[in-house]
Amino acid sequence: MQTEDIKYHSRFGGNWIDTDRFAEELAARVSDGRISDELAEQIAIFERDGYVIMRGIVPEELLTAIDDEVESAWEPGSGFLGRNPKLGLKWAHQFPADGRRRIVDPIVNAPSAQLAAFVPEIRDFLEAIFDETPMAFQSLFFERGSQQRIHQDTAYVVTNAPVRLAAAWIALEDVEEGNGELVYYPGSHRFDEFLFGNEDDVSKSWNIGRDGQPMHQEFLAGLDNQAAERGIEKARFLPKRGDVLLWHADLAHGGSKQTNEEATRRSIVVHYTPLSTEPNYVNFTSHFKPYEVAPGAYMSSRHYDPYLLDSEERPVIPIDGLGLDPFEG
Numbered sequence: 562m563q564t565e566d567i568k569y570h571s572r573f574g575g576n577w578i579d580t581d582r583f584a585e586e587l588a589a590r591v592s593d594g595r596i597s598d599e600l601a602e603q604i605a606i607f608e609r610d611g612y613v614i615m616r617g618i619v620p621e622e623l624l625t626a627i628d629d630e631v632e633s634a635w636e637p638g639s640g641f642l643g644r645n646p647k648l649g650l651k652w653a654h655q656f657p658a659d660g661r662r663r664i665v666d667p668i669v670n671a672p673s674a675q676l677a678a679f680v681p682e683i684r685d686f687l688e689a690i691f692d693e694t695p696m697a698f699q700s701l702f703f704e705r706g707s708q709q710r711i712h713q714d715t716a717y718v719v720t721n722a723p724v725r726l727a728a729a730w731i732a733l734e735d736v737e738e739g740n741g742e743l744v745y746y747p748g749s750h751r752f753d754e755f756l757f758g759n760e761d762d763v764s765k766s767w768n769i770g771r772d773g774q775p776m777h778q779e780f781l782a783g784l785d786n787q788a789a790e791r792g793i794e795k796a797r798f799l800p801k802r803g804d805v806l807l808w809h810a811d812l813a814h815g816g817s818k819q820t821n822e823e824a825t826r827r828s829i830v831v832h833y834t835p836l837s838t839e840p841n842y843v844n845f846t847s848h849f850k851p852y853e854v855a856p857g858a859y860m861s862s863r864h865y866d867p868y869l870l871d872s873e874e875r876p877v878i879p880i881d882g883l884g885l886d887p888f889e890g
C-alpha cells in the first residue's frame with residue numbers, strides 16, 4: 562500500500578483496515594491472491610462492525626484438554642497465576658473456589674489454550690489484518706463473567722501502537738443470556754475518539770495518576786452516550802462451546818450483569834498485537850521476550866518467562882509481592 566496521504570480513522574494510526582484506502586486495498590489483496598474470498602468476507606465484517614464471529618473453530622479435543630489444564634491450574638505448584646478483583650494477583654491455588662477465579666496469561670502454561678489462541682482461523686485472520694506475524698501478549702481465563710462496564714481496550718491494554726490490537730473471546734461452554742455474556746456496541750470502533758492526557762501528552766490510554774477517575778468516568782459515559790445518539794443497541798454474544806468472537810482494538814464491549822447466580826461462563830480472552838509492537842510492560846518487566854509458539858505465532862507475558870517452558874522448570878514470576886515458590890500457602 563502506498564503510504565503517502567493515507568488517512569487513518571484514529572489519530573494514533575492503526576492497521577491497513579483502519580485507513581481510508583480499506584475497500585480498494587482489500588480488493589487488491591483478493592485479486593492478487595494474498596487474501597482468500599472467505600478471509601476477505603471476515604475482514605470486511607470486522608472493518609464494518611468492529612468484530613467478527615467464527616463458529617466452532619476450536620475443536621472439541623482441544624476444548625477437553627483445556628478443561629483438564631484449567632482444572633490442574635488450581636493445584637498447588639501448578640505454576641499458574643490467578644487474579645480476582647478482591648485479592649489481586651496470586652498463585653492460582655490461593656483463590657477460593659467460588660467460581661470467580663481468573664487465570665492470568667493461561668496460554669503460557671496451558672499448551673492447549675495456547676493452541677486454541679492460534680487455531681489457523683485466528684492466526685491467519687490476525688496476520689492478514691496486521692500485515693505481520695501476530696503476538697499474543699495478554700490473556701485471561703474467566704470462570705464467570707467480568708460484569709465489566711462497556712469500555713474500549715485501548716484505554717487499558719497499552720502498547721506503543723495502540724490501535725494495532727485485536728482480541729479473541731473463546732467460548733469454553735455454551736453461554737445463555739443472564740450468564741454474564743459479552744455485550745458490545747456494533748460499529749463503536751469508529752466512535753469519536755476519546756483523548757486521555759493533556760495537550761502535551763495526548764494519549765489513548767487511561768493513566769489514573771495523570772487523568773484521575775473523573776476523566777475515566779467521562780470516557781465510559783461517552784461510549785454509552787455515543788451509542789444512544791447513533792441509535793446503536795447493545796448486542797450480545799451467546800456462543801456455543803468452541804465459538805470465537807474477534808474484536809477490534811476500539812470496539813466498545815463489556816460483561817453484562819450475571820442474573821443467573823449459579824451459572825459459570827468459562828471463557829478465555831486473548832489480546833494480540835503485531836510482533837513489532839511493544840506492550841507497555843517492556844518498561845517494567847524483564848520478561849518481554851517474544852516466544853514462537855508455532856510457525857508464525859508468538860506470545861509474550863508480563864509475568865512469566867515463556868522460555869522456561871523449554872527447560873525443566875515451571876515458569877516463575879519474580880515480581881513484587883509474590884515469592885518464587887508456586888506451592889506457598
Ligand SMILES: O=C(O)CCC(=O)C(=O)O
Binds near residue numbers: 706707708742
Ligand atoms: O468477558 C467479559 O466479561 C469481558 C472481557 C473484557 O472486556 C476484556 O477482557 O477486555
